[in-house]
Amino acid sequence: MPKISGRCLCGSVSYTSTADSPAMVAACHCTHCQRQSGTAFSMNVAVPADSLSCDGDSLATYQDTGSSGMPVLRSFCSKCGSPLFSDVKAIPGLLFLKAATLDDASWVKPAAAIWGRSKQPWASLEGVPEFAQNPPRA
Template sequence: MVIKVKLTGHCNCGGVSYSFDGQPALTAVCHCKTCQRQTGSYASLVVGVQDPELKVLGETLGTFITQGDSGQPVQRSFCTRCGSPIVSRCDSIPGLAFIKAGTLDDTSELNPTAELYLDDAQAWTARLGVTCYAKGM
């Protein structure tokens, strides 16, 4: 049985908002160095969703493109006013968008199902007991 959920969220200043209505593909903790830099933390909690189902609105949405370890571009979208990261899209994983979970209005139902880029994880972080990948998926 497929359970659809409604996810909504926004940046710190409210200039960018989004909604998703569907079945998330995964919820993961990403330990890659780029996510560490983007969040200013040891990792980033992301929710992978079908990109066509994700609606992002806001005049202050900007995108910074980095190169993923696949060699392909990663579009990292954020609010240009307050700097909040919103969503990342990897060319190597077409059709999937990764919502930055800290921007969700309600995180009470989130339960990570994977940890990504353990090779980049800080040595002091504990594993969650979920599927782990040394690199990406």
């Protein structure tokens, strides 16, 4: 698996993780991810928060609220608008990278799809186990 590193569209913000592999990969069909991504779902690559370093002074954050009622800090590039990663306060210790901002996203394989109840009919992920909302906690 290639190194976990990536950047926004304009290249002003780049990131790299020291993690060898992601903690989890999951697609999210929630309406907030749909709006932020501008498409049917977000593909999230979770890495330990302390493994990520980020460069670029155009990194901005929008404070959203998750279904738990806790904040979801959505980081993006304020120059080009690319969503980069989310800090979901209900799930501490992880950051959720937007998979398509990786330098190489070809290895990404979702283990689950969440918030299937708001999934668009034109955006099914074949063979990926789907949960109506958040998956049961392990």
